[in-house]
Amino acid sequence: MIVGTAGHIDHGKTTLVHALTGVDTDRLPEEKARGISIELGYAYLDVPGHDQRLGFIDVPGHEKLVHTMLAGASGIDFALLLVAADDGVMPQTREHLAVLSLLSLTHGAVALTKVDRAEPGRVAALTDEVRSLLAGTGLDAAPIVPVSATTGEGVASLRELLFDAARRLPPRHVHGLAPRLAVDRAFTLDGVGTVVTGTLHAGEIAVGDELVLAGRSARVRSLHAQNRVVERAQAGQRCAVALAGIAKDEAPRGAWLTAPHVALTTDRFDAELRLWPGEEKPLRSGARVHLHLGAQSVMASVAVLDAEAIEPGGSARVQLVCHGGVGAWRGDRLVLRDAGATRTVAGGLVLDPFAPARYRRTPERLDELAACALPTPTRRRERLLSLLTGGLDLARFAQAEGLAEPMHGWALGDAASAALTQRLLATLADFHARQPDELGPDAARLRRLVAPRMAEALWRQVLADLRATGRVAVRGAFVHLPEHGVQLSATEQRIAQKVAPRLAAAGAEGAWARDLAKDCAEPEPLMRATLARLAQQGELHQVVKDLYLDHATATSLAATVRRLAGEHGHVAAAAFRDATGLGRKRAIQILEHFDRVGLLRRVGDEHRLRADSTLFTPEAG
Incomplete structure (x- = not known):
């Protein structure tokens, strides 16, 4: 289980992680000197009696470093929100809670830190304030635990709470999905070479795997998961991956380490978006935002697809047009901050990484997006097949889903196939009636008449199937009905x-x-x-x-x-x-x-x- 700490600067995140694990996650000299976290820090703790290890991501609390916090937050399973008893709820407390809520996190706890500094009655009052703050978020039922990293009060109770949550947390779905790791750090080790770290969002990685990072091939030379040397790592674990064939400067933060057949970069995708209830104004088309997805951040523009605007607390489907390429797979969580990067405004879910620039608001397209929101790949595929008159590109479907097994070719739903066949035969009959002295249109011309937006590969497959069943005849490039062009006397x-x-x-x-x-x-x-x-x-x-x-x-x-x-x-x-x-x-x-x-x-x-x-x-x- 990956535990992400969150909260305002100097509310004791690093100190509490040290008390829980014995590991100091401030690793940079600048962090030591300033007494604040600048980069993501990591620590680990074994769960007693259970074959599992907790991984802690200690994220920065300073407002200017929220983008770093977001790089870690997208991969966590359990949120640990810290509120200092002497300070109370502060601006970054609210923003970090917004991020966690908009990422749809429902597993978590609140630690009231520094209770040894609190006046009598302060803890009870702050508990009520925090409970009110949590209302309406995914963490509204989260336990609130008073702790002091200095005296040790509550630390054992919090540690046991985390152990219990880890034992009860359902495992991430591993089977059926290709590996995808969001890179949040890269460095070079003597004798090892380039090492990237990040949370494995899906699938499994094994030593010897041939993967792709930022468009370059790389082989897994060695592997650490949850700070242990392993031969194989799985989704939900913090990983350090030593890579052969790639240099450190070719592995930027935000890049994805993936299986080759699911590697993708898109500059526009469709998503389901929820506007934070605390926003003062609706979100309208044309708004410029900072998009945070995985460990990547990029500017983007919003186009609301099925409403005039998104009201605070409301949801709608949108298209995000990015000012740079991003890796985005169906089901990935995202967060948006305002153009000035001063506050978190919305969160959502990727629906389709291959969004069209045209016809993006038609009823047919909105039906497709509803299909993309169904809960399983099988159901999504079945529904898309019933909707797409031009057929479903199976390779692109598997890529968008991040499926472990590549798919090839095209598929056409039964209803779409029947309608296409009827339209094709009727078009040929009309052609023969109007131009009886011609054998028939060539295959390309017939496609323009019958299904101009259908992929050529699928069109050839359709014609081959109809020819095999005797519904049409093909001579050279020309297609005709079998009864047209009979033998010469x-x-x-x-x-x-x-x-x-x-x-x-x-x-x-x-x-x-x-x-x-x-x-x-x-x-x-x-x-x-x-x-x-x-x-x-x-x-x-x-x-x-x-x-x-x-x-x-x-x-x-x-x-x-x-x-x-x-x-x-x-x-x-x-x-x-x-x-x-x-x-x-x-x-x-x-x-x-x-x-x-x-x-x-x-x-x-x-x-x-x-x-x-x-x-x-x-x-x-």
């Missing part, structure tokens, strides 16, 4: 054999249906019908009515288009004309045909290549 096959060499000879100029009918000595209506059927099957391409190119010629022209687009960023009619030797009219007709089928798109006088189109490529066949 014997007469049509005979005519196709006649026109093939003539179309090849015509090249990029193409051949007209009436000329082919005359050259092949076939009735013009039969020739038109056969050419339409060949175009329907993807063997020919109708540039304008009754003018056809064979597939090899169209593929060659498409290659020229891609080359020109690569050289100039677009395809101009004049450049295409010069590259092909065609007349201006025919060049424009062919470019407009490529616009229609989805190889190009018209932007003003320019034709621009669609990056997602596989038309007329070897991949398309």
Whole structure:
């Protein structure tokens, strides 16, 4: 169990920790000289009769050092709030209590310190004042223990209270989550190298693990947990991790040591936020704040998503736009201080580290955030699958959750899959009705018509599944309904054999249906019908009515288009004309045909290549 001390400066935090553990947590010369804690200090105490060790984080009380206090507070299990009997409740007492409450801490106690200096009756009066102060916080039922580190009064009782809390505290969830350690210190030891310390928020770390810190790979060389040499550490423990492959200056405070597949940095995320009841004004969109998450601090701007503002004591969902990258995983606790860093204003819970910049307030998006707030990864995944018509990226889901096992691919919920299939089949039927002489749209064009925001990988998976079950047919890059583009009759096959060499000879100029009918000595209506059927099957391409190119010629022209687009960023009619030797009219007709089928798109006088189109490529066949 990690115990975090909190309270106003000079209320005896370090002295009490020393009395409880025998360890002086003031370790810096400057701290010794000034008599106050500047950095986080640590001490440990074994729990009798129990395979557990208490870790104490002694945090600074000075107002200017609250950011350091926050770096330690996010990893604690049990809050020990100190109030000196001679001073009483002071400004940092209130702010530290706000931090603990906004971090949703419900396990804790209050130590009334320096009771040996108190006047008769003072302890009872202060106990009532503190009990009133705790009302409405997560620590409102916390025991209040009078102690004196100088005389020893109450120290044994407080120590036993901590032991009892450690025995009853449910263990942190370890299984199923990847390791994540928030770095609050880094230093170098002779013969060891770089060492980082911090609280392990989730999962387990073992000697030999390959992890990631601030974008760099690092191997765990050796490991201390709760101040003991161990081979493996688990969530909830204070750890010192010796790392190979990384220098001290590459491990800043606030960085996260994580498993590679869950490492992430985001500059915007969505969260559930609660405004401290003591605030005088509502929190509105556009407010600038100091964000504290893990051991990191960064400036951020608030966008309230589902209300005009957050009233004091109220909650709402927000998007935090950070002025720098942060590590944030679903379920992580955060605290906000005002722009001037003078007071703690709000606390909350990360809902989605991959927040969108657009459509962030739509009802659909708010439903997704409600799903992100459900209590277990399984329930969150099931609900998101039922909501996301564009599918769920499983790798990103596992990353946001910090799951131990990587996930791959995409998933689509049953209802979303059924709706998508219905929409896709209806779109193909409509396409065939409007353009019966074409085989069908290519896969990229069909995605733009049916599901433009769906990831290409999931779209390919959907098409493959529909093809496997016979719902659609795919020929080259083109998708069509199975009943569209049926086999040629014997007469049509005979005519196709006649026109093939003539179309090849015509090249990029193409051949007209009436000329082919005359050259092949076939009735013009039969020739038109056969050419339409060949175009329907993807063997020919109708540039304008009754003018056809064979597939090899169209593929060659498409290659020229891609080359020109690569050289100039677009395809101009004049450049295409010069590259092909065609007349201006025919060049424009062919470019407009490529616009229609989805190889190009018209932007003003320019034709621009669609990056997602596989038309007329070897991949398309």
